[in-house]
Amino acid sequence: MSEKKTRIETKCVQGGYHPKSGEPRQIPIVQSTTFKYATSEDMGKLFDLEASGYFYSRLQNPTCDTVAARICELEGGSAAMLTSSGQAANFFAVFNIASEGDHVVASSAIYGGTYNLFAVTMKRMGISFTFVSPDATREELDAAFRPNTKAMFGETIANPALNVLDIELFAEVAHAHGVPLIIDNTFATPINCRPFEWGADIVTHSTTKYMDGHGSAVGGCIVDSGKFDWMAHKDKFPGLTTPDDSYHGITYAEKFGKEGAYITKATAQLMRDFGCTQSPQSAFILGLGLESLHVRVARHCENALAVAKFLQSHEKVEWVTYPGLEGDKYYNRAKKYMPNGTCGVVSFGVKGGREAAEKFMKELKLGAIETHVADARTCCLHPASATHRQMNDDELRAAGVSPDLVRYSCGIENKDDLIEDLEEALAKI
Numbered sequence: 159m160s161e162k163k164t165r166i167e168t169k170c171v172q173g174g175y176h177p178k179s180g181e182p183r184q185i186p187i188v189q190s191t192t193f194k195y196a197t198s199e200d201m202g203k204l205f206d207l208e209a210s211g212y213f214y215s216r217l218q219n220p221t222c223d224t225v226a227a228r229i230c231e232l233e234g235g236s237a238a239m240l241t242s243s244g245q246a247a248n249f250f251a252v253f254n255i256a257s258e259g260d261h262v263v264a265s266s267a268i269y270g271g272t273y274n275l276f277a278v279t280m281k282r283m284g285i286s287f288t289f290v291s292p293d294a295t296r297e298e299l300d301a302a303f304r305p306n307t308k309a310m311f312g313e314t315i316a317n318p319a320l321n322v323l324d325i326e327l328f329a330e331v332a333h334a335h336g337v338p339l340i341i342d343n344t345f346a347t348p349i350n351c352r353p354f355e356w357g358a359d360i361v362t363h364s365t366t367k368y369m370d371g372h373g374s375a376v377g378g379c380i381v382d383s384g385k386f387d388w389m390a391h392k393d394k395f396p397g398l399t400t401p402d403d404s405y406h407g408i409t410y411a412e413k414f415g416k417e418g419a420y421i422t423k424a425t426a427q428l429m430r431d432f433g434c435t436q437s438p439q440s441a442f443i444l445g446l447g448l449e450s451l452h453v454r455v456a457r458h459c460e461n462a463l464a465v466a467k468f469l470q471s472h473e474k475v476e477w478v479t480y481p482g483l484e485g486d487k488y489y490n491r492a493k494k495y496m497p498n499g500t501c502g503v504v505s506f507g508v509k510g511g512r513e514a515a516e517k518f519m520k521e522l523k524l525g526a527i528e529t530h531v532a533d534a535r536t537c538c539l540h541p542a543s544a545t546h547r548q549m550n551d552d553e554l555r556a557a558g559v560s561p562d563l564v565r566y567s568c569g570i571e572n573k574d575d576l577i578e579d580l581e582e583a584l585a586k587i
């Protein structure tokens with residue numbers, strides 16, 4: 159059976175690691191900062207990117223590369239790298255192709271940390287962002303582009319607003335303007351959606367969420383589809399299409415082609431200079447999580463649908479958003495992009511607004527108050543007073559976060575237990 163042809167469940171368990179006779183069955187943790195060489199010339203070739211191999215774990219490590227290769231297979235990409243966090247992944251994904259004076263078009267319905275990274279921190283670096291509605295028309299999206307726009311960015315399912323992005327439309331518009339579409343696929347995971355199949359060029363993940371899935375290791379990942387033709391837009395992406403003086407004049411897009419240029423540059427320059435590496439220990443934990451991703455995601459989705467239906471029918475609940483729920487604003491779009499399920503997160507508002515929300519959350523016994531989602535254990539959060547507290551009311555509205563929004567992340571416990579827990583807490587408000 160050829161590895162390429164295996165189905166996604168098999169890739170979760172066996173992807174990226176193919177031990178030879180007598181080698182460890184499980185991915186070895188190479189807990190070494192450095193690697194030994196016989197001669198200085200051998201090592202010099204690695205520094206010049208003339209040969210591939212390991213020399214220092216800030217740039218590359220075998221455990222991290224093996225786990226990245228598994229995620230690369232899951233997404234159907236050409237190359238991938240792990241990063242220390244999802245924040246680092248989104249920063250690298252954009253900064254790899256945009257510099258001071260450049261511009262990026264991003265969906266406004268994104269994770270609060272990413273919004274802050276773009277609107278505040280990267281703005282300070284001289285990169286400007288235009289935020290567009292995830293439901294913008296083609297004309298509205300077109301109007302957001304400028305001659306110096308270098309990328310378009312969105313989330314498959316927005317955290318925590320749960321808007322589903324029209325990936326195909328965003329990709330068409332991005333390509334019409336000669337730039338790649340970057341998709342943060344954290345909530346959907348490649349089990350439910352593979353953005354490359356809809357035209358996206360680069361995918362990012364906070365692996366801290368479903369991929370690890372056990373609340374154990376912070377991490378991120380960037381995957382390149384290998385389809386974006388940098389050389390066809392030579393003037394827009396000089397970092398990839400002209401010689402890199404810090405690497406003896408290598409032109410990444412020429413030397414590594416469409417398939418390898420983007421990730422090689424992100425590793426050779428950004429990892430070298432910023433050092434946001436994932437530790438081999440964390441990568442190993444992530445690899446373990448990936449082995450059961452397909453099993454867990456299905457259960458997360460089953461539980462979330464049952465919880466969403468229960469909440470929808472409860473008299474103390476004002477509104478429920480879950481893209482897998484019939485009648486949801488994004489139900490049809492979700493059916494197109496995620497026919498097998500969306501995610502385990504349900505957003506809702508209880509009657510009585512912000513105060514009632516906080517009281518209700520305190521009464522939950524199984525659902526713990528945490529700044530986390532996508533864990534095997536059920537957890538919940540009030541974003542307006544936590545992850546999104548830097549935003550003013552207008553920014554909150556643009557991100558799809560109302561002041562009463564409770565983000566409830568269904569774990570993989572028994573769904574009847576979760577519903578009873580919710581019922582008891584609702585009875586107390």
Ligand SMILES: *Cc1c(COP(=O)(O)O)cnc(C)c1O
Nearest residue numbers: 243244245269317344364366377
């Ligand atoms: C959590 C999250 C991030 C940030 O990831 P960290 O691993 O916490 O740095 C980015 N995007 C989305 C959609 C997330 O949910």
